[in-house]
Amino acid sequence: MVICENSGIAEHDRNDSGRGIGMAAEDTSRAPSGGFSPITLSQMERVEAIRLASGNTLYALTFPTLFAWSAAERYEICLTDDAYVVRIGALGDDAYMFPCGAEEGKKRLIDALLPHGAPVFHCVRDEDRRFLEETYPERFLFTTCRDDYPYLYDRQAQVALAGKAYKGLRHQVNQGRAAARAWSVEALSAANVERAVAINREWARRRGEGGPADTAAAETALDHFEQLSMWGLLFQADGTDAAYVAGSFVTPEIYDVSFCKVLIAQCDCYVKWMLYKALPPEVTTVDSEEDMGLQGLRTHKLLRVPKELTRVWKGSFHA
DSSP: OBOOOOSOOOGGGBOTTSSBTTTSHHHHTTSSTTOOEEOOGGGHHHHHHHHHHHTOOOGGGSHHHHHHHHHHHTEEEEEBSSEEEEEEGGGOTTEEEOOEEOHHHHHHHHHHHGGGSOOEEEEEOHHHHHHHHHHSTTOEEEEEOGGGOOEEEEHHHHHHOOSGGGHHHHHHHHHHHTTSSOEEEEEOOTTTHHHHHHHHHHHHHHHOTTSOTTHHHHHHHHHTTTTTTOEEEEEEETTEEEEEEEEEEEETTEEEEEEEEESSTTOHHHHHHHHHHHSOTTOOEEEOOOOTTOHHHHHHHHHTOOSEEOOOEEEEEOO
8 A cells, every 4th residue: 555645735745836846736646545645754764674674785775865965866756565665756757766675575565566657676686686587587778877876985994094095095084184373173962063054054055056956855865864863973174164975774784875075175084084983883884876977076986995886777668
């Protein structure tokens, strides 16, 4: 049974036509029974319970990420008892994240989508591709999405920075540490999160309109920092707020660096190194997300010596 909350839309949840997102008559005809609804905080517990039960560790499917990016990506969600699927409105009516949940629940959602179009699934892991190939043989075409591969780092290796492979990273960490006479670090909390918001806005102001488009998503996350059960750090350099890192726990062992903004040049690696040191002891892996095909960002992420890149595919249905 589909259990989608379609109980009302606030003004800021409306699209350009003035209709509630996902609530127009033409949209509900394209959805599984019950339809899609905007992503709201009330869904967090159920979404995370389904995801954790399924063992899916893609950061993109975690509730904090879905909530933070829901406006920019025009996400809508359909929740069932044991699975959920997210529509990516920014990519078109037939674009979805691959469903997350129990095997039968995922199949029910896909079966419900097929009569209404040719779905294109994003964030398809290797095991998801096998599921589609076995359940819908020769009905999906797959293309690799290198720009969307999440980078995973070994937490202890990133703290130790031992050996030749980490020589360049050690240099950048030391360079960042030397950029200020005194660094101080405190945990992000409701008491200081407004200072992180101010850093975020200053970072966006310096980049201008041509900068990365994640600052609005970051502010959404910071505005709901405690409700989303996020964790992060706030940095001062010589007594001035200089950087913040905010993220969430994909599992107790995996921490996702959702947003990191640094106002002092060439200090990013130092800030992240301090983050790795401060993480709870049970964390073994840090997810630094994808490089979006940006060459500078790719070079930076590779310099930091990932232990693994998670391969993801796009699966396009064809008749």
